[in-house]
Amino acid sequence: MLSALYRIMARIRAAFRSRALDAELAAELESHLSLLVEEELRRGAPPEEAERRARIKLGGAAQLREAHHEVRGLPFLDSLCQDLRYAGRGLRRNPAFSAFAILILGLGIGANTAMFSVMNVMLLRALPVKNPQELVEFIRWDPRGTMMGNLPDAVFRHLRQDTTALSGIFAIMPDSRVFRAGGSTERATVHEVSGGFFSILGVNALFGRTIAASDDLPGADHQVTVLSYPFWSRRFGRDPSAVGSTVQVNGRACIIIGVMPDGFFGVDRGELPDLWVPLGSDTAYWAFGRLKPGVSIPQAQAQLAPLFHRAIESLRDEMHSFAAPDREAFLAEKLLLLRVTTGAPGLRWRYWENSNTLKVLLGMTGLVLLIACVNLTNLLMARSAARTQEIGIRMAVGGGRRRILRQLLTENLLLALLGGAAGLLVAVGGHRLLVTFLTGNLYRVSLDFRLDGRVLGFSLALSLLTGLVSGLFPALRSVRKRFLPVMQGTSQGRGAMRLPFARKLLAAQVALSMVLLLGAGLFVRSLRNLSAADLGLERQNLVMMSVDPSLSKTIRDRKVFWTQLTDRLATLAGVRSVGLAGDAVFGNGGWNSTIWTRQPDGSEQHAQIAFNVVGPGFFETVGIPLLNGREFGEQDQGKSAPVTVVNRAFALRFFPGQNPVGRTFRTSETRLEIVGIIGDAKYGDVREEPRPMFYLPLFQHLEERPYQLHVRTTSESAAAIAAIRHEIEAVDQDISIGRVRTVNQVVHDLLQHDRMFAILAGAFGLLALLLTSIGIYGVVAYNVARRAAEIGLRMALGAQRSDVIWMVMRETLLVLAAGVALGLPAAVAAAHLLRSLLFGLGPSDPASIVWAVATLAVASAFAGFLPARRAALLSPSDALRQE
Amino acid sequence: MGENKSEILQGTLDLMVLRTLDIMGPMHGYGIARRIEQVSEDSLLVNQGTIYLCLVRLLQKRWIKAEWGTSENNRKARFYSISKAGREQLAAETENWLRVSGTIGRLLEWKEAR
Secondary structure, three states: OHHHHHHHHHHHHHHHOHHHHHHHHHHHHHHHHHHHHHHHHHOOOOHHHHHHHHHHHHOOHHHHHHHHHHHHOOHHHHHHHHHHHHHHHHHHHOHHHHHHHHHHHHHHHHHHHHHHHHHHHHHHOOOOOOOHHHEEEEEEEOOOOOEEOOEEHHHHHHHHOOOOOEEEEEEEEEEEEEEEEOOEEEEEEEEEEOOOHHHHHOOOOOEEOOOOHHHHOOOOOOOEEEEOHHHHHHHHOOOHHHOOOEEEEOOEEEEEEEEOOOOOOOOOOOEOOOEEEEOOOOOEEEEEEEEOOOOOHHHHHHHHHHHHHHHHHOOHHHHOOOOHHHHHHHHOOEEEEEEOOOOOOHHHHHHHHOOOHHHHHHHHHHHHHHHHHHHHHHHHHHHHHHOHHHHHHHHHOOOOHHHHHHHHHHHHHHHHHHHHHHHHHHHHHHHHHHHHHHHOOOOEOOOOOOOOHHHHHHHHHHHHHHHHHHHHHHHHHHOOOOHHHHHHOOHHHHHOOOHHHHHHHHHHHHHHHHHHHHHHHHHHHHHHHHHOOOOOOOOOOEEEEEEEOOOOOOHHHHHHHHHHHHHHHHOOOOEEEEEEEOOOOOOOOOEEEEEEEEOOOOOEEEEEEEEEEEOOOHHHHHOOOEEEEOOOOOOOOOOOOOEEEEEHHHHHHHOOOOOOOOOEEEEOOOEEEEEEEEOOOOOOOOOOOOOOEEEEEHHHOOOOOOEEEEEEEOOOOHHHHHHHHHHHHHHOOOOEEOOOEEHHHHHHHHOHHHHHHHHHHHHHHHHHHHHHHHHHHHHHHHHHHHOHHHHHHHHHOOOOHHHHHHHHHHHHHHHHHHHHHHHHHHHHHHHHOOHHHOOOOOOOOHHHHHHHHHHHHHHHHHHHHHHHHHHHOOOHHHHHHHO | OOOOOOHHHHHHHHHHHHHHHHHHOOEEHHHHHHHHHHHHOOOOOOOHHHHHHHHHHHHHOOOEEEEEEEOOOOOEEEEEEEOHHHHHHHHHHHHHHHHHHHHHHHHHHHHHHO
16 A cells, blocks of 8 residues: 555656656666666677677667656656647637637637626625624514514614624614715714624724724714725825824814724725714614634524514514504514624625515626537637548557547637636626625625636636547547548548538527527616606606705705705706705605504505605706695695605505595604595606505604705806805805705616626627627538538539529528527527516517517628638639649 | 556566566566566567566666666667565465466366266
């Protein structure tokens, strides 16, 4: 046993000092030979004869050296190197073929590697903090199966007392603040964090210090903040002296105590805040904990359960305003711990669990790779046909079939590896583009795109697989009994590619392209439907912005402020009307509230319904039609009678077949009288179905918070928008104005995903079309060249040019017909998986199908026509002379 | 080539080389080849060069050692000698060989007798 191990080690060593060992062997053989010569001379042979006999006795030096290599070294490695050298020569000899193959493989592998890289950073890579595998997120879930990712303050404080399962617990509360430094004001994204946040994550500040537990205690000075690296770069030009300076946050002086290192984002890659501040609010938080080493999730859940139950019970009295079933559900809630090794599951839910986005993209890139593979297979088939003679000769002179097969596969693998390397280049550029597409303006994502081992490994594995898949079949065919026809020297044997098989591959390419093209057509048409969808309001020339009056204003001041502001704006040139709302059109889609309506039998029915608070003239401003009754006016304010306006869907659901004006329903606070009905407008998303909503008069419910200003203008020009901004600032210097956007811009952003799908599917479809056309062109052109003599003969016998063209085109059309017949059902089946992403059309949308088939037909007909025309232009005598 | 040769022949050659070195002491390739030719009457070596395939195998298994020295005709040559592990291997193989050949012999004799 030991000797076998020694032998392997020695073989490995030998493989690396082949040259020295060859020299040693040569020296040994030389002295051996001289001894043999002397022996022969002693026997009386003449010198020349003695030398000859000695050489015969010793054996052929070359063969011996070969055999010695095999016995002493790693013959596999030896022949691999040999194969690689040979393969490299082969690829260099045929640069056009090699470049093309590397290009298509690079695109196919690159698209997939980019996809994988995006998934890797979004879903797979661990958080850049200390021992991320110990981090858990706290989730509440009730018996109805609802999961909630926040903990009420009281629950958080209860769980904080635990010392058995957790080594720490911290809370995050995303919010936004008005940030003012060096004379300029902006709205900054803020994460309020509990004192343990940084220390439990185990991260230190780049400069200064992080927020400590003492910053979080009641009575502590809350006015400190830590900056994120990007925000520090942008606002302070990476000036380290920013630490220690005083800035204004929501109008209060605040000291910058530290800057976090680049790449630190907290626990959710989808949420990179500008600032971290100590926890100030006391409602409910996003909560995380670190498990003690060795504590499992079930253990921790069991240990925390009683504590959680006590915490929930302590809130029983505060639940009186809830509807009975909601209260019961709340009191029966249980605590669930989710591991967040790879980060809070926000991105995972947004892009994987709750959406098909990444899956559809994966499917598309997978198809592209498949098409590239089929294309390469076809190329290799043609090439192996052209190399029949070379391979035939190698086999005839005793090249083993397995050896030749291995050599051909090595060549393909080398090609695939080069393609993979090209793919990495594509991926490096591609994944940034993909993430921009994926997240757009909607989310601020912190992703680290360095290629890591996992991505490189993926790309390598994919390359090898691609090389094997596309190369195995052509290689196997090459070494089949081929040497006979070669030796016979017929033209059949000299380069016949089996055409039926090539045609089948082409048909498969057409079918695969069909799937991508139908997808592209559906996405493009769906995007068009979405862009032109009826929103239920007037989308042109509607400008929106969030306006936050300075904090010092009392409620009474605010009422005056808002009235003054809307009045002033309404008189501005270019402004038609102005309306205020709590939630913007296509903002959050309103808030939810429980309402009770009286049934005809006198009982009460309750439901969760979305609502919004809006000022006078809001519906007229945004262009939602008033169907009945009245809109809110100046009279609906303060302590006037509580009134509400409902939409059509609300009326249909709760007062079917009746006029709801004058009817009432109640919320947990008050009974409301319906004074008007408006049309159904989409409020959260372009795709949403009309849903019941009710509206409350803003001035009856005025709070100390920012409101959304909606301005109907005569144009969307930048000048008009700037004028509005200027006018608001003229009312009060300390106002902070959020982003000014038009409804068109907001809707444009909402359709980001759909646009991405349309563009990417279109690009992939185009790529597939290109690859398929090249495939068709290659095979048909090859066939025309092979049949040149036959075509010449036909023409000599009187065939017309059109006959020849038809004869060649027939081949293309057959492939096309077979591909479409195969691809259409597959494409429609695949499109069914996209149903949830489509808007206003089904998966078998006739226009999209016609478009896909027509595009394919035109492209392949063109690809087939080029060689057909060349065939028709052949001169019969030249063609005949070729044979 | 060397690897494809029948295992019995390879084993026999290994055994003979070990035995030769055990009896004769350090020898170079020429000497070993001659000795084996004499003993086996040319039936084991295709040609004398083949001995080096056997020697490299034994070296790699650490059953023999090699040292550079000078041959009878004053040339640089490599002298091989058996190692401790080689002696143990030789003893084990000899015993094994005797047992097997005894069994086979008896089997063949019994067949003749019938």
